[in-house]
Amino acid sequence: CSVGANTGIVTASATGTGTITAEVTVGTVTRSSTASVTVTAATLTAITTSVSTIEIIEGTTYQLRATGYYSDSTTQDITSQVTWGETSSGSICTVAAGLVTGIDDGTADITATLSTFTATTAVTVTADTIDSITITPDHPIAYGTNIQFTAIATLSSGKTQDITAQAVWLSYNTDVATIDTGTATAGLARSVSAGYADIRATLLGVYNTTRLYVRMATLQSLAINVDS
Secondary structure, three states: OEEOOOOOOEEOOOOEEEEEEEEEEEOOEEEEEEEEEEEOOOOEEEEEEOOOEEEEEOOOEEEOOEEEEEOOOOEEEOOOOOEEEEOOOOOOEEEEOOEEEEOOOEEEEEEEEEOOEEEEEEEEEEOOOEEEEEEEOOOOEEOOOEEEOEEEEEEOOOOEEEOOOOOEEEEOOOOOEEEOOOOOOOOEEEEOOOEEEEEEEEEOOEEEEEEEEEEOOOOOOOOOOOOO
């Protein structure tokens, strides 16, 4: 197997067992950790989508992901491998590579298919407008670490909706922190240096801003988390 230098994603090339090593340097401190990886010749037994139901606003998008379950009890992200489809014939929503776009208010089913297996997500598209957006959490982080922000919209109907994946995220001080937008990790802020950065989430012209403080800290230990 091989592992991405900047992503930590392990790619299997043949069956067998191997070891991967991660090394992180923060300032003058370096820590490393290892994990064992076993690659098997497993077969697909089922697939699921990341959520069974979603509700989105007209003109916005939502990124669905597909997970494959295998005979050796492992799982794998198969978003790019499945065939995506929808039942609304383009009138309610469209889907491409798992990205659902709301076109008109109504309901539709999104399907993800691989081999003989299919998973379905029920989609509701509403004509609501956004009254306000709330960003959480609101606490400082240590230099060299990340933080996942969540954006919750309060709608004209009185409902609330998680729009983290749909919002456009912006850091006003990328020398202190950057933030992912338009990806599977939308809302993930990565510290660059000590200081503060204002973080903004925008959707359909409505926005809110929170301040992220990054503080100096000393790395004490490192561990590798293996998602099975």
